[in-house]
Ligand SMILES: [Fe+2]
């Protein structure tokens with residue numbers, strides 16, 4: 001098996017179609033939530049609104065694809081690196097955490113498939129963005145976990161917390177419990193991202209500084225969703241996941257659209273450098 005598998009070579013059957021973000025924005029079904037460049041940052045919607053069922057189906061399909069890629073990313077981290085304490089290696093204890101994460105993400109994929117059936121969604125009905133997998137191609141395991149676990153899964157916490165509330169308001173116990181169960185695991189996954197950055201760089205101040213710089217940018221991109229009426233929830237879950245109040249406040253300083261675009265490219269640069 002090949003190490004550092006390119007993003008276009010992940011295993012998918014004919015139901016799935018990979019779409020770039022620019023292409024997704026052209027899909028009229030998706031354009032309303034893609035105005036801000038990130039479907040997970042969709043504006044709040046109420047169970048009473050006419051578009052709520054459709055938007056919920058689409059958002060949950062996006063989450064389902066994220067679960068598949070989170071499983072692939074954690075599995076790749078066990079396989080892509082030799083076991084050890086070097087800068088380009090992954091310690092055995094990290095691989096055990098990633099193996100546990102694979103177990104959780106497999107369960108989330110199963111939950112998401114059942115939830116899709118409950119909501120009347122076909123698998124593959126919406127295109128698949130692969131941003132999470134791209135972030136999971138980073139050559140440095142510390143940065144890989146910072147981007148995927150702390151950043152993208154941190155944002156997933158916001159989505160699960162919001163949709164759990166939405167399920168309660170809508171009187172939908174299936175949606176509510178699915179979100180609640182996935183949320184409980186994601187807090188642990190985000191904490192792994194916060195903890196491993198420190199553990200991997202404990203004896204290397206230069207690597208620590210580079211990783212913290214990367215973490216500050218990741219936080220600014222992915223930690224802003226907890227604004228508005230779910231802000232206090234988001235803050236609470238992030239504290240459980242290893243964020244300090246200082247981290248949370250700093251993350252709420254906006255990046256300009258150019259800065260954000262440039263950093264997203266930087267975050268997934270290793271994915272573009274993987275040989276075919
Ligand atoms: Fe998950």
Ligand SMILES: [Fe+2]
Pocket residue numbers: 070105153185186189
């Ligand atoms: Fe996760």
